[in-house]
Amino acid sequence: MKSSSPTVSTRGRLIVALDFPNQAKALTLVSVLSGAVSTYKIGLQLYTAAGPEIVRAVAATGANIFLDLKLHDIPSTVAKAVAAAGELGVQMLTVHLSGGRSMLEAAVEAKLPHLTLLGVTVLTSATEETLRETGVVSALDAQVIRLGELGKKSGIGGLITSPHEVGLLRERLGDEIMLVTPGVRPTWAAADDQKRFTTPHEALESGADYLVIGRAITAAADPRAAMERLLDEIAD
Ligand code: C5P
Numbered sequence: 001m002k003s004s005s006p007t008v009s010t011r012g013r014l015i016v017a018l019d020f021p022n023q024a025k026a027l028t029l030v031s032v033l034s035g036a037v038s039t040y041k042i043g044l045q046l047y048t049a050a051g052p053e054i055v056r057a058v059a060a061t062g063a064n065i066f067l068d069l070k071l072h073d074i075p076s077t078v079a080k081a082v083a084a085a086g087e088l089g090v091q092m093l094t095v096h097l098s099g100g101r102s103m104l105e106a107a108v109e110a111k112l113p114h115l116t117l118l119g120v121t122v123l124t125s126a127t128e129e130t131l132r133e134t135g136v137v138s139a140l141d142a143q144v145i146r147l148g149e150l151g152k153k154s155g156i157g158g159l160i161t162s163p164h165e166v167g168l169l170r171e172r173l174g175d176e177i178m179l180v181t182p183g184v185r186p187t188w189a190a191a192d193d194q195k196r197f198t199t200p201h202e203a204l205e206s207g208a209d210y211l212v213i214g215r216a217i218t219a220a221a222d223p224r225a226a227m228e229r230l231l232d233e234i235a236d
Pocket of ligand 1: 017043123125162212213216
């Protein structure tokens, strides 16, 4: 059954990735999507090119900011970066769970209340071979679970996960942890370089709280129409 209009809560669960090389391109898209998107993800490319100014500019439109910097460093350096991100006003920030418990606890202690720390388990670009190269002998799934459990014990609020691992993590870690899933594609969009994607609907059904959507919207001829079509597909 199709609802007549997508619910606000579904719209609120979509995060649009601003994967652009400069501030002007990013702000053009934010303006096109004005009012239709509640959270934008700013990652390494845009942040390196445009710095905290782009965060302030997007936040000034009233949107929430997910700063995807995947921090991994000594505990005091990560703690200071987390505190700085909190001051900047971002709502979500990524850290690598492989940084270990003392780094994660320092990050949790340094964060302001409005900031949710999201742990990265194993990057989806990694294979078992990558794990072996870096001295990890566990199977990939087991490593994802181990790091997810470490994040939860350390007080991390959520995890970034492949849509294929959402169900397993939800089952093992319960409902309190926030699960955020990139690597989703609506049925009508190009796969691009994503190999193991699911549809947004499948990811939400498996237990994802938020979906990160990039090119299906940002590279569309009409990004606003693509956003509405995607919401329709989820509601369908
Ligand atoms: O364009 P697309 O929807 O593939 O973009 C997804 C976003 O999520 C990009 O910012 C990408 O870097 C990020 N991402 C991903 N897969 C992961 C982790 C992050 O696609 N495993």
